[in-house]
Amino acid sequence: MIKPFALQEGDRVAVIAPAGPSDRENLKQGIRVFEKMGLEVIIGRHVFDGEEKLAAADQKRLADLHETFFDPTIRGIFCANGGFGTARIAPMIDYAKIQRNPKIFWGYSDITYLLNAIQRHSDLVTFHGPMVATDLNDEIRTAETESSFLPLFTRESLTYDSRKMPLKTLTHGIGEGRLVGGNLDLLTNGLGTPFQVNTKGAILLIEEIGAPSFLINAMLTHLKQAGVFDEIEGVVIGDLQAGPDEYAKIKVVLQDFFAYAPFPVVKGFHIGHCQPNYGVPLGTNAKLTTSPAQLVIDTGVR
Structure with missing residues (x-):
């Protein structure tokens, strides 16, 4: 399996929504957690395009996934939330190109489908963990949840x-x-x-x-x-x-x-x-x- 590179302070990471739409305020609060870690955060172009209870149409959600994976300045990709619909884009993903551009891909719930698809067809280690809007907003976030991201910097088991x-x-x-x-x-x-x-x-x-x-x-x-x-x-x-x-x-x-x-x-x-x-x-x-x-x-x- 291919392991992505660890994060360092100052790295650029992306937030995308391959499944359902995000609550804007919750997403902002979650992004601030990453910024406190010293990361520069960008948001996928189609995160707020919302169509039929999805974050965006299939081709737009796929575009955000591809663009962030293939951008050499981005070191990690974190999903905003779950919902449904990730299975719909799985057959359209360019797994060979993802394999040539390995980086952290992180999420859970409906994102499970992509975690396994990318792992199986790109031989890339993926990450099952708390998501930006769902788990890192001010209302429910815990210090223990935040600590889940530290091994991405320290390489600790x-x-x-x-x-x-x-x-x-x-x-x-x-x-x-x-x-x-x-x-x-x-x-x-x-x-x-x-x-x-x-x-x-x-x-x-x-x-x-x-x-x-x-x-x-x-x-x-x-x-x-x-x-x-x-x-x-x-x-x-x-x-x-x-x-x-x-x-x-x-x-x-x-x-x-x-x-x-x-x-x-x-x-x-x-x-x-x-x-x-x-x-x-x-x-x-x-x-x-x-x-x-x-x-x-x-x-x-x-």
Whole structure:
């Protein structure tokens, strides 16, 4: 896998919206966080063009992605928010040219589709993490979420354990491999397409927002029957954003589904639609252990 270059103070980065439209004020507040890090921030030309609940028409959102990737003065690309529609532009992306212009590409939720597509067809490490308008606005931003961006500067590896969040082991073991995955719904939607997540020898990250227990069960079953879990090394379960009653049902689904898994499974990671929302590189090597429960991930930059 190709690792993009680390960021330095003074670098130029871009914010784009490959999915839904952004709230202007929230986006401004998030951009100020990057400016405090010493970065110069530009906004994609079509971020506010808004058409049919998308940030812009497909060709315009694609243009922002291509223009920012191919601009040699830009060192990182951060998505403003999720929504829907990223799958529509995946077949039109020039993956070969992205491979020749590697740089940080960061987002989650609906952006999962692009994280996996770029990783699979450009061999580029991508980043699952908090987005500019959604997670860095003044109302919900936390210091822990902000800290997710520091390894992009320091090249440090990441360690997530019970000192940072309450973790629970569903299946014991040790697994090591590339960290892949993202939003469960988007992973399921990608099955049978050229952008399906490659889990062979990998540790799979899953997170979701507001899905009821029966749908979680259906999506996991779909992944299983598609062979996603056949050659996997471990499963990392991020935030599932469900109310207490529904989460109690989801716990039963997870316990039942992974009861006899031949790989380690740990849940409770603050990754996904939550605060704090910790960022992780996808495509780099990771090690998942259960005694104690811990996820260690190699740096995603060089």
